Amino acid sequence: MTDTVLDPEEQAIVDTVRDFVDRDVRPVARDLEHENTYPETLIEEMKRLGIFGLAIPEPYGEVRVSTPCYALVTEELARGWMSLAGAMGGHTVVAKLITDYGTDEQKQRYLPRLATGQLRATMALTEPGGGSDLQNLRTVATPVRGSGDSGDGGESRGGAPGGYVLNGSKTWITNARRAGLVAVLCKTDPAADPPHRGISVLLVEKGPGFTVSRDLPKLGYKGVESCELSFDDCRVPADALLGGVEGRGFSQMMRGLEIGRIQVAARATGVARAAFDDALRYAQERESFGVPIWKHQSVGNHLADMGTKLTAARQLLLHAARRYDSGQRSDMEAGMAKLFCSETAMEVALAAVRVHGGYGYSTEFDVERYFRDAPLMIVGEGTNEIQKGVIARQLVTRGGL
Incomplete structure (x- = not known):
């Protein structure tokens, strides 16, 4: 599948990632997935290709691509193995948060290392x-205030002079x-009304005081870990407050989740594309009753529906990416793309x-893996039921489409 939405330089990036997936990822993905092995070699190659820095602008990164290009790169990775796309999903959200809302010091400290993948984030x-x-958080960062703090609540400029206890x-x-850096959504003012005004990102x-307690067992999405985190009187310095102002974390993260949901939609599109490609190839190779099985109407109808839905999903993904830019x-738009692409x-x-x-x-064929990976995109990054609520509210607010 090709598109005319990219300039030649960005198309070359997508083509490079496609070649990497075909050459290095697809031949080993099945074994890595069934062994639940972390893909260290593939991640290092992704670093070398600059994939972890695609959302980071100069002078911190080498090249910042458009969101359609980023989505198509993600799709290619997921076509090879969805776990690889997951390895750079949260990383990109954090990089975007720091790029859009971070202080100059935070940008200088983190973005260059995030761009190379030397520092990984989630x-x-x-x-x-x-x-x-998300407004009903129980993770609390208690400010360690200075003696001159007024303690009058509300939005606090400069954060807590003495830092926080998380x-x-x-x-x-x-x-x-x-990940060496974690963007933690937490309450810095539990008494705030409405609650979102007391939420910040650290x-x-x-x-x-910061413990990764255990890896969670999963149906699919193997190789890349999903964990529980515990914070027990974890001391966090004042300059860890994203943007340097308390109470803005909820709106910051909601904007971050827009690119996150586009990324999940791209992952889903990649999985769907891999499943379609395998089915189309198999339907031409496999014969029954003396003809390739795609000539049987029941199989041909499956292929027709799959191709149509995949094409529609991809266009909705690109529409959301253009809107974001x-x-x-x-x-x-991100919710629509995430909803439709994941269901597709x-x-x-x-x-x-x-x-x-x-x-x-x-398990000798990859389609069972696609079937186990696909549900993650339905429930991850905000369930599809949540997406429908977001879409409905925006339809009313905007007066329709």
């Missing part, structure tokens, strides 16, 4: 029992063991199993 939002209710827990945090590095609010990935993956028949249930 975000910590979800809490045990909390799910998508307590709480997070769960389903991807790349938690290998850029937390590992140290005393326009600078306009894009939560509805699930449908296409199941159809690929059907086309393969009994072989689709065998």
Whole structure:
């Protein structure tokens, strides 16, 4: 599948990643996935290709690509192995947060190392029992105020002079063991009304009081870890407050999740594309009753539906990416893309199993992996039920489409 949405330089980047996936990823993905092995060699090659810095502008990074280009790179990685795309998803969100909202000192400290992949980052939002209710956080960063602090509540400029003491827990945090920087959504003012005005983002590095407690077992999405985090009187310096102003974390993270949901939509599109490609190839190679099985109407109908839905999903993904680059609010478009692309990935993956028949249930074929990976995009980065609520509210607010 090709597009005319990119300039030649960006198309060359996508082509390079496509070659990397075909040459280095697809031949080993099945074994790595079934062994649940962290893809160290592939991650190092992704660093060399500059994939971790695609969202970081100069002078901190070498090249900042458009969001459509970023989405297509993500799609290519997911086409090879969805876990690789997951390895750079949260990393990109944190890089975007620092680029858009960080202080000059935070940008200089983190962005150059994030761009090369020398420093890996992830975000910590979800809490045990909390799910998508991000305003109802229990992770609290207690400010260590100076003697001259007025303590009058509300938005605090400059944060806490003495830093923070962080307590709480997070769960389903991807790349938690290998990330050196975690953007933690927490409450710096638990009494704030409305609650979102008391929420901030802290850029937390590992140290005393910060524990990665365990890796969570998963249906799919193997190789890359998803963990529980615990903060027990974890001391965080004042300059870790994103942007240097308390109370802005919720709106900052909501904007960050727009690119996060576009990334998940791109992952889903990549999985759907891999499933479609395998099914199309198999339907031409496999024969029954003396003809290739695609000539049987039932199989041909599956292929027709798969190709149509995949094409529609890809166009919705690119629409959301262009909207994001326009600078306009894009939560509805990102939500639509995430919703449709993830549901399409699930449908296409199941159809690929059907086309393969009994072989689709065998671990010797990749389609069973696609079927196990696809559900993550339905429930991750805000469940699809949450996306429908976001879409409905924006449809009313905007007066329709």
